[in-house]
Amino acid sequence: MEQQEKLAVLRQLVGFKTIGGNELAAAEYIQDLLAEHGIKSEIHDLGHQQANLIAEIGTGQKPVFTVSGHLDTVAVDEADWDTDPFELVQKDGQFYGSGVTDMKGGVAALVIAMIELHDRQVPLNGTLRLVLTAGEESDMRGSRALHAEGVMQDSDTLLIAEPTGYRTVYANKxxxxxxxxxxxxxxxxxxxxxxxxxxxxxxxxxxxxxxxxxxxxxxxxxxxxxxxxxxxxxxxxxxxxxxxxxxxxxxxxxxxxxxxxxxxxxxxxxxxxxxxxxxxxxxxxxxxxxxIPPVVAKSDSRLIQEIVKIATPYMQSMHYSAEEQQQGAEMLEKQGFNPFATDKLAVLSAAGGTDASELLRDKLEGANYAVFGPGNPLKMHQTNESASEQMWFDFIEIYKKLFAEYLK
The missing domain is CATH 3.30.70.360 (Alpha-Beta Plaits)
Known part of the structure; x- marks a missing residue:
């Protein structure tokens, strides 16, 4: 996909008002987009305009590498925004819009990476499964339904593309x-x-x-x-x-x-x-x-190791604004780590929860699980939500390499 095609995917997703649900239209858009590239998907309609989506590429056999993100976003006060929160705006190397960080940016990167692997016929020794969920920001209705359907029963690995920037998380409260x-x-x-x-x-x-x-x-x-x-x-x-x-x-x-x-x-x-x-x-x-229960996975799993290996060169070339560097210093002072370190990709636990609490309910300890996605976590749930353009494009490349390497 050309750069403008990739931007169009993110622009379309930001344009859907998925506050407190209403994910069905976004799921239908992604289903149509995947179909244009020959990828079949299923929409699981949950009623009340809520829906999950599942798509796969590869052999259809084990091992199954599941990658996931949620389609809903938190409420916004449009009057407080400098731009229309439901229109993707590019300014000074940043994207602005509702969900560009949490987490339509991550969802778009996953979808684009899957499409590009499929278009280029990259061989996968196993199955890459995309799972997009409803209701994560409210009651995790979507991931709860998917757990009941057994979506992870045959899956060895789970990556959730919540915004971490150049860190990765293996445990959540x-x-x-x-x-x-x-x-x-x-x-x-x-x-x-x-x-x-x-x-x-x-x-x-x-x-x-x-x-x-x-x-x-x-x-x-x-x-x-x-x-x-x-x-x-x-x-x-x-x-x-x-x-x-x-x-x-x-x-x-x-x-x-x-x-x-x-x-x-x-x-x-x-x-x-x-x-x-x-x-x-x-x-x-x-x-x-x-x-929802806490998740404590393996901090040295193969998935974590591959993320660190593949993403570190991108991290080292990342440019941070003066504001982001100041935020990093504040985070270091308050929580003891610096999310903007450029020498080593940190492997951390996090206070925030993810859909993993439902998807991994049968294996809450020791799973092969990581949270790793584009965006600064300090920008989540904020007025004028923003995300780095460079990081977003880099993550698409990282995901393609990660998925191909993991399933080679």
Missing amino acids: GEVDFIVTAVGKAAHSSRPNFGINAIQNLMDFLEAVKTKIEQKAEQRPDSVLGKTTFTVDIFKGGIQINAIPAKAEAQINTRIVPEYNNEAVIADFNETLDEFNATHEGEIQVKLLMN
Whole structure:
């Protein structure tokens, strides 16, 4: 494919509004594109305009190398953007647009690499399987459905093209999310004793459960992934200044490590809930939103070794802006590693989760798994999301070499 053809693929994907789902149209576009190059694919319609896509090239036999990315993106506030988030813009060596980093850039690179290998009839001793998923940014509905269908049962290897830049990740934290609702009783603020303040109850409960979980997290750190974390990310309550609120809601995100795992965090959450409701007026109600386990793969797997070998020369020729170098210095100070090192491609664990938590649910430890994709992870979920043009084009070449080498 010529450079402009490659850009057209990324431009088309950025143009699809796949916020909170709506991946079907993007999946149909990719299916048509693959078909133009003689590659068959299947769309698994999940309803409500959500869909997964699976395509294969090679022998159709083992070994099966699975490569994956998600088609959905996070919400954007278009008024805050300097450009149209659903139009690919090129400026000063950067792409701008919703998903150019997380992760339509990675998806486009995977698709283009597969097409070019097929067009050039590069021999593969095995099967390259492309798996594109729905709903990763919300409930991982797509990868959960694919696990139920057994998409990884015959697959030896999984690469997810989430943005890492010139690093690769072999372990991810899990995630448990909760919606917490406090139900109280409305009253005039001049007579607070006539009501039950749902906001106050919610704040008190959140402080209690946060204290318990953070204490346990301190006691049970993981040697690879660090500590389980607890954050309150959404808080809603009240209708006006002179009314005792009858209802309030918060949404909680916890990031999970094996030493203090999903089941233990949920049990501590529920224990605190029972204790609180037994000693307070009103009621706290809890709904589980997401429950995905951590993944700890092999840090020295063949896949990791091949990534380091193939990608290092590209990393060494990468140019970083002054802003990116400053961000790298900040990351080094806060987390102990520099994502913009130019001498050695780092092999790391990461706090963020991926579809691997569902796809690898039958083998969460010791899998042949890596996260490796174009884009600066600090640009994810940001206004004016951007990605390096040079890195994106380089990753297409890296993927082609990686896939061919792994299946030679």
